[in-house]
Amino acid sequence: MAEKNYYDILGVKKDASDADIKKRYRKLVRQYHPDVSDHPDADNKIAEINNAYETIRDKDKRAEYDAMLDNPFAGQAGAGGFGGQSAGGGQGGQGGFRWEDIKDQFGDGEAFGDGGFRFDDIFSAFGRGARGSEGAHSQGGFDQFGGGFSSQDHKGQDQHAEITVDLSSVYSGDDYNIKLNVPVRQPNGSVDYDNKTLKIKIPKGITDGKQIRLTGQGAAGMGNGANGDLFLKVKIRHADNIRIEGADVYQTVNIAPWEAALGDKIEVSTPVGTLGVTIPKNSKSGSNLRLKGKGIPAKQAGNLYLTLNIVNPDSNSEATIQAYEQLKQAFSDINIDR
Structure with a gap:
């Protein structure tokens, strides 16, 4: 198990009531939502919070997750996207092996068979996103121990940029046109860039440093995975006085x-x-x-x-x-x- 579990992420005790969990979740969303938060990693933070909440808010998922916490090697395959290594050391339940479980068994950087593959080499070749966070399945990882890699769909990486707007636009709300080179995944797996002009709505009353989220305008996804999102940090232009x-x-x-x-x-x-x-x-x-x-x-x-x-x-x-x-x-x- 990873050191930080879903209860730790939400900041509640394991025996917390549904009402307390919901109250804490709402507080964290207000604190870390990318549209209002100045936290440098707000988008990943809110995704982590949502993932934890979606599991322990559901009675059945929470029961399975609690059982896995009590016995992480019992082969529980949680419906909420968590799963552990099976007791027999074979395929890890419905979710397969987690990267952290495999890494714990064989050591970081240890040769994997006679082929000389190292886990760091595998992570580099297939993207570190598959190196699961706490309780995550090994997406795009081993089908079974000693087997090949399965092709999975992955959402593209979120991108961050800055947009400068006039102070008058902040008072009234306004439309801005920006030009972007948007990455587009081709059928053969390569990535091309498409020049695109986007019309951005500047919300009335937005303050300096806040972010505008453009869904699907980030990096291209893998396979049929959705594109990532683009976060524009607002910088307000004003007179010297x-x-x-x-x-x-x-x-x-x-x-x-x-x-x-x-x-x-x-x-x-x-x-x-x-x-x-x-x-x-x-x-x-x-x-x-x-x-x-x-x-x-x-x-x-x-x-x-x-x-x-x-x-x-x-x-x-x-x-x-x-x-x-x-x-x-x-x-x-x-x-x-x-």
């Missing part, structure tokens, strides 16, 4: 000294459109004006923060110099802490 933190948007806004001192109402071009904004009296550079709910319209809308930046007029002209001199005289009795 803007920064983004989650769903919150920070925008630097330049104001004149008299607007800061006296207060004023100004119009500001923002990602959500042109807004009328009131500058409070005695505002200081670096202070933020919060516009609630005007950030990225995610499930929980962010806020838009206008960071005030006081800009002094250019003092190169004679008129500006005179104005500064008058201002200096008018405030000659003001002491400034330095």
Whole structure:
């Protein structure tokens, strides 16, 4: 048996109730779903979680799996896709040998018969995906001990890429066209690449770093296996005076000294459109004006923060110099802490 079983994967005890298992499963799906998770291996993680849940949520499958855990060499062939080595050392139940069981018997890298095959050579030739995870059958492996290899269908590998979108598209939702070289498996087993233009829907409110999943647009499958999926990580393009933190948007806004001192109402071009904004009296550079709910319209809308930046007029002209001199005289009795 592999060290990590289905109960470990879900983070529940072996005697956990159906309700507790379901509750834990839902929590893990919310945490690791590739569409919302930043986990670097979210797609494989969620597949592992789903595989575990599909077995122990079913009363009969769970009973068989528990029996296999109690006696891993009893030849149990679980309906949920798990199976162990038979007690007689022959063919491992309905599912055949697991790679880990065979490897444990003969050692990693030990010669396999006079032909000199090593397990690492076999894994390299037929893809490491057949080197089963916990409790998995040896797909594409031995039909029987000493026999050849059976041809199996395998889903293609998932692919990951990055797409850059405008901030305005995130506020409204938008369509983007991207060009891809999509791998296509030919009848003879070779892989060709087909140039394809895909129309991508950018969901309204998606935040920086989240992923868009395109089903079937990954690497070609083996045999009749489905293609893998393509995961596009979203990168938001924005102006230099803007920064983004989650769903919150920070925008630097330049104001004149008299607007800061006296207060004023100004119009500001923002990602959500042109807004009328009131500058409070005695505002200081670096202070933020919060516009609630005007950030990225995610499930929980962010806020838009206008960071005030006081800009002094250019003092190169004679008129500006005179104005500064008058201002200096008018405030000659003001002491400034330095």
